[in-house]
Amino acid sequence: MTRNQQILLDNRPQGEATESNFRLVTAEVPALQDGQVLVRHHYLSLDPYMRGRMNDSKSYADAQPLGEVMIGGTVGEVVESRNPKFARGDQVVGMGGWQEYSVVDGDAPGMLRKVDTTHVPLSHYLGAVGMPGVTAWYGLVKIIAPKAGETVVVSAATGAVGSAFAALAKARGCRVVGIAGGPDKCRYATEELGFDVCIDYREHGDIKAMSRALKEACPDGIDGYFENVGGYILDAVLLRANAFARVAVCGMIAGYDGQPLPLQNPALILINRMKIEGFIVSEHMEVWPEALKELGTLVGSGKLRPRETVAQGLAAAPGAFLGLLKGRNFGKQLVKITP
Amino acid sequence: MTRNQQILLDNRPQGEATESNFRLVTAEVPALQDGQVLVRHHYLSLDPYMRGRMNDSKSYADAQPLGEVMIGGTVGEVVESRNPKFARGDQVVGMGGWQEYSVVDGDAPGMLRKVDTTHVPLSHYLGAVGMPGVTAWYGLVKIIAPKAGETVVVSAATGAVGSAFAALAKARGCRVVGIAGGPDKCRYATEELGFDVCIDYREHGDIKAMSRALKEACPDGIDGYFENVGGYILDAVLLRANAFARVAVCGMIAGYDGQPLPLQNPALILINRMKIEGFIVSEHMEVWPEALKELGTLVGSGKLRPRETVAQGLAAAPGAFLGLLKGRNFGKQLVKITP
Known part of the structure; x- marks a missing residue:
């Protein structure tokens, strides 16, 4: 079985968020069902909206449930597929969360999208072209x-x-x-x-x-x-x-x-x-294709050269996230999941 | 010559507006030039926006100049006309200000508009249909x-x-x-x-x-x-x-x-x-015709029966205006100018 490091939301912040709000655990990747895809994450995206989800208050989105893997955007590669739309080696963007692997229903609309890294580096699909x-x-x-x-x-x-x-x-x-x-x-x-x-x-x-x-x-x-x-x-x-x-x-x-x-x-x-x-x-998915097309062209032509700050390893995610909230990152804050 | 009572802005409020910010004077109505119309005001409209004009601060509209007649909407009748578009007896709405009479250039767009009082009382053109x-x-x-x-x-x-x-x-x-x-x-x-x-x-x-x-x-x-x-x-x-x-x-x-x-x-x-x-x-004059049509129909059909509070005589205008700012009026605040 494949071991899967994960970071859960353990408890909610009292005022400022701290590392003790999170908990690192190790689970096993379950066997795939028909239609499912196993994705190995290369990068996790850290974004300010995640802080709002940590609260239990009324907000535009549901609160992050306690004891579950923190939500988050991810890019990675398909390592196993029981879905004809995806093949081993496909590069994909999705919402895999703060963990090394995710199992995704390849048929659910919008959950997993193949991307082309000819002109746009994979990580940029979490930032400028994401x-x-x-x-x-x-x-x-x-x-x-x-x-x-x-x-x-x-x-x-x-x-x-x-x-x-x-x-x-x-x-x-x-x-x-x-x-x-x-x-x-x-x-x-x-x-x-x-x-x-x-x-x-x-x-x-x-x-x-x-x-x-x-x-x-x-x-x-x-x-x-x-x-x-x-x-x-x-x-x-x-x-x-x-x-x-x-x-x-x-x-x-x-x-x-x-x-x-x-x-x-x-x-x-x-x-x-x-x-x-x-x-x-x-809430405005209808604009994404037009927007991504323009953004991809800006990156591909060098008119948009976004900077990234990359933390190494899943265990570094909570610290990098708290730094992001204080503006310690420089450009897009990512976590490199694969070694 | 016709005597014309007027209320000027004498000085600007320091904090709350007071009656001492205003000054009642008597002028004479000048002889009409070609194209001009003399309007005798029946009602003066009092509106909250006037308070903003009394300040000298940056705002969306020019400040009311000191020593000049306070601005304000008026309805009345034409008593003399040297403009072929208007005849003695016409009922009109305009921005005549806090005074008994105004001399208006009948050709200036939007300055003076004839109104029909068959189904809508004249005063309502300063309120529900204004x-x-x-x-x-x-x-x-x-x-x-x-x-x-x-x-x-x-x-x-x-x-x-x-x-x-x-x-x-x-x-x-x-x-x-x-x-x-x-x-x-x-x-x-x-x-x-x-x-x-x-x-x-x-x-x-x-x-x-x-x-x-x-x-x-x-x-x-x-x-x-x-x-x-x-x-x-x-x-x-x-x-x-x-x-x-x-x-x-x-x-x-x-x-x-x-x-x-x-x-x-x-x-x-x-x-x-x-x-x-x-x-x-x-700033949205393009909607006025459509809006006034609907409002006139609502009033004419009795679906909108606006209430009015009417102060008697021009000299009562400052006090009525200060009351409006404190919510002492009940419905549209007017001043009856004619006896």
């Missing part, structure tokens, strides 16, 4: 819907979503301003990711300082904002928003530990006649 | 866009906007819940205006109490909210909002005196995948 990339695409194209020449801003600028956002917005003729933590990330944003300007939030740690930095970075005001973090940055953006500005709310990572983060002056929504819209990309 | 009615229409139809069976909520429920909102939403098969101040207004909302339920905010003066009241009034949750007031009511609505709920932000009267009113938990915008959109109806 859920984070489509997230950037949906918020930019469907909510912000910018015109050429408009100014758009994104927080968590060097992350998987932010870097895809920059490439997509530049392709539409926008001025693109990023917000990231620290000089290295900001330099990378402008030198490698195509941002026109990147603001270091560590140097602009309150609404007044951030508002001043945004004024300088956005001389024509802000037409669109892609929200990944929440808190005072959104307050500052509202102060610099143009009439009819649009805000796509994708994440509010700053509030995941339970403390509410008030929006200081919602009257600006009226004064600026703004639209603020929250979304979850998994 | 700017407030179209405001309700735009927020409901263009932003909330409800399906039959959905639950929609409006604050300031018995005001000019709220009462039109109720009739328009009932016509679309919605459950309509109002929020108003005091048992008289709440009784009127359900008995006369067609609201299914009306919540007295004076009995539910904080977010917890309001949230409980909304839960009871909206057993299937809230799909749409029309925001007239701001503050804790919006916080409570967000706690009861369904997935994909829409909020049309028309006014935040509670914040007009300058104190910002934070939104306590904007993460709910993401959790509920909500859309929050601010608007000003004067």
Whole structure:
């Protein structure tokens, strides 16, 4: 039998998440039933949304059940198949979870998808050409819907979503301003990711300082904002928003530990006649083919060169995940599962 | 010469607006030039947006200049015309301001419009069949866009906007819940205006109490909210909002005196995948004909019977306006200018 290391959610965070919320166990891979496929994971994706699932509160998705394998996107290869649609050696993307292997019903729609690694490295299907990339695409194209020449801003600028956002917005003729933590990330944003300007939030740690930095970075005001973090940055953006500005709310990572983060002056929504819209990309599957096609072309042509931070081995996943929540990753955070 | 009483904005409010911000003067009506029309005002409309104009801060509209006649909608009759489009005796609606007479360029688009009082009383062109009615229409139809069976909520429920909102939403098969101040207004909302339920905010003066009241009034949750007031009511609505709920932000009267009113938990915008959109109806003139037609039909057929509070004489306007800001009016607040 094949041994399968797994990480379960053992207990829910009281405030901040910690490594003790997780538990590493070893199970055995069961024998395949007809129609099933056994996938060996090469990479596990770590994403901020997972923090929300760890809570038991009402949210857009069901809470992660205790004692079960943590959910998560994975890429890997088929090592055994009892389904005619998949063959040993196929490279696939799916939601295999925090474990070395997963057994998947190969007939369930959307559960497992074969991918082509001729022009796009396998791991990128968890990032720029996967859920984070489509997230950037949906918020930019469907909510912000910018015109050429408009100014758009994104927080968590060097992350998987932010870097895809920059490439997509530049392709539409926008001025693109990023917000990231620290000089290295900001330099990378402008030198490698195509941002026109990147603001270091560590140097602009309150609404007044951030508002001043945004004024300088956005001389024509802000037409669109892609929200990944929440808190005072959104307050500052509202102060610099143009009439009819649009805000796509994708994440509010700053509030995941339970403390509410008030929006200081919602009257600006009226004064600026703004639209603020929250979304979850998994509820808009109809856009994925169009979005993935554009993202794949951007990566294949070198216009989007996403950076990755790779933790080694499944046991490193909890620590890497907690680092992600604190912005310690640089680019897409992955865990390499295979040695 | 004809004497013309006028009320000017004398100075800007420091915090709360007071009667001393205004000044009553008497001018003389100038002789008409070619193309001009002299209108004698019968009614002046008092509306919450005027409070915003009294401030000198950046807002969606220019500040009301000091020393000039306060802006405001008016209905009246043509008493003299040097424009072939208008004749003495015509009943008209326009933006004549806080004064007894106005001289209008009859050729300027949208400045003066003849109205038919066969089925709709003249004063209603300042309320249900005027700017407030179209405001309700735009927020409901263009932003909330409800399906039959959905639950929609409006604050300031018995005001000019709220009462039109109720009739328009009932016509679309919605459950309509109002929020108003005091048992008289709440009784009127359900008995006369067609609201299914009306919540007295004076009995539910904080977010917890309001949230409980909304839960009871909206057993299937809230799909749409029309925001007239701001503050804790919006916080409570967000706690009861369904997935994909829409909020049309028309006014935040509670914040007009300058104190910002934070939104306590904007993460709910993401959790509920909500859309929050601010608007000003004067920027959407393209919808006015369609909206006014529906509103006129609702009034003409008795399905919308808006209530009015009428102050007597121009000199009463400042006091009536300050009362409006505190919710002392009952229905549309007007000033009768002619004796």
